[in-house]
Amino acid sequence: MKIIELLWLLLQLLIGYNLIFPVMLLLIYNLRKQSHSRVQNPAGVRVPDYGIIVTAYEQTQQLPAVVNSLLNLNYVHYHIYVVADKCDISNLRFPADRVLVLRPEQVLASNTRSHFYAIRNFIRPHSHLTIIDSDNLTHPQYLNELNVYFNQGFQAVQGVRDAKNLDTTYACLDAARDIYYHFYDGKILFGAGTSATLAGSGMAFTTALYKECLEHLDVTGAGFDKVLQEGIVSRKYRIAFAENAIVYDEKTSGTDQLVKQRARWINTWFKYFTLGFRIFFKGIAGFNWNQLIFGLVLLRPPLFIFLILSVLFLLVNLFIAPFVALAWFAGLCTFVAGFYLALKKSKTDPRIYQSLVSIPKFISFQLLALFNARKANQISVATRHGHSDQKQ
Numbered sequence: 001m002k003i004i005e006l007l008w009l010l011l012q013l014l015i016g017y018n019l020i021f022p023v024m025l026l027l028i029y030n031l032r033k034q035s036h037s038r039v040q041n042p043a044g045v046r047v048p049d050y051g052i053i054v055t056a057y058e059q060t061q062q063l064p065a066v067v068n069s070l071l072n073l074n075y076v077h078y079h080i081y082v083v084a085d086k087c088d089i090s091n092l093r094f095p096a097d098r099v100l101v102l103r104p105e106q107v108l109a110s111n112t113r114s115h116f117y118a119i120r121n122f123i124r125p126h127s128h129l130t131i132i133d134s135d136n137l138t139h140p141q142y143l144n145e146l147n148v149y150f151n152q153g154f155q156a157v158q159g160v161r162d163a164k165n166l167d168t169t170y171a172c173l174d175a176a177r178d179i180y181y182h183f184y185d186g187k188i189l190f191g192a193g194t195s196a197t198l199a200g201s202g203m204a205f206t207t208a209l210y211k212e213c214l215e216h217l218d219v220t221g222a223g224f225d226k227v228l229q230e231g232i233v234s235r236k237y238r239i240a241f242a243e244n245a246i247v248y249d250e251k252t253s254g255t256d257q258l259v260k261q262r263a264r265w266i267n268t269w270f271k272y273f274t275l276g277f278r279i280f281f282k283g284i285a286g287f288n289w290n291q292l293i294f295g296l297v298l299l300r301p302p303l304f305i306f307l308i309l310s311v312l313f314l315l316v317n318l319f320i321a322p323f324v325a326l327a328w329f330a331g332l333c334t335f336v337a338g339f340y341l342a343l344k345k346s347k348t349d350p351r352i353y354q355s356l357v358s359i360p361k362f363i364s365f366q367l368l369a370l371f372n373a374r375k376a377n378q379i380s381v382a383t384r385h386g387h388s389d390q391k392q
Helices: 001-031 063-071 111-120 144-151 169-191 207-214 224-232 253-272 275-286 290-298 303-320 320-345 350-379
Strands: 050-057 078-085 099-102 128-133 156-165 203-206 240-250
Touching: 001 128, 001 169, 001 303, 001 320, 050 063, 050 111, 063 078, 063 128, 078 111, 111 128, 111 207, 128 207, 144 156, 144 203, 144 240, 144 320, 156 169, 169 240, 169 253, 169 290, 169 350, 203 207, 207 224, 224 253, 224 275, 224 290, 253 350, 275 290, 303 320, 303 350
Parallel strands: 050 078, 050 128, 078 099, 156 240
Antiparallel strands: 128 203, 156 203
């Protein structure tokens, strides 16, 4: 009986700490008051030369917009590589001196395969590369803002993915989620002395580090960024967070799109969360703060999962341990306050605040995604935008 009680307590602790973990990081961040420029500029630093990799799968309708935004970057040393996997490229027309359109002869159906296809076709040996999705737009200062951190000696940098569209309730809620993660998994994590998490696009690396981490692997399905960040942090590098390096990302607008995207993301977490144990124990063995904290972050379940479990544990404890139920209530209040603080500390559109009343419905669709997670990569390879979804 004692063993069951201990297991029950352990399970609650493993879920419950996620409610207060972000606020604990915020306290560490405020105590450190770390400037993001602690690393001194290395001697003889040269201006990074970027290979900008844009990946598209089946869809090309948004490529002209993203390429046009990249051509308007306030920067000189870069070349754009569009990898149009399983795409009709007959109508794509871009300046040949700045853009190389690549159409693989065989379907790749993999982000990393597309990235390395581009790398193998670089017109010159770019010192750095940055990854942009086909539905992204870039701020003109994007590369200059990345350089702030590369010039300090960092070899991996994550930018911010701001919402390109807030046309539906679901797009607003998707944007609210991103703001939360940018604040805690980006600004606060990095400021607390560990690494920002990678977001799949709007991120950049030295070409040498990217190849070192992934060239020997064949990562299929969603989640290459999970494997990549584990490779970077396990090598004792920190991933910097550049809050002014902005890409504009299209948020999920319809329910079908939302369910398919979240199913892939949930599938990815179950597939790769054990990487967190590897980094965490490396951090303990090597007394490495970056690895220790980052490992805990990778072990954290998706938001909706630990929130649902937290409410469930609160309800159960109302009947068997009222004082424990009170602790769960305090934890949930702490999380809500932390979530609200992230929105207040960020440039949050009023429409996002108005959408928060629909969080229960948003979570219900993520539960549906959870049931589809096992077959997520068979349902869809990439998020489709602009098709006829049910919208709200």
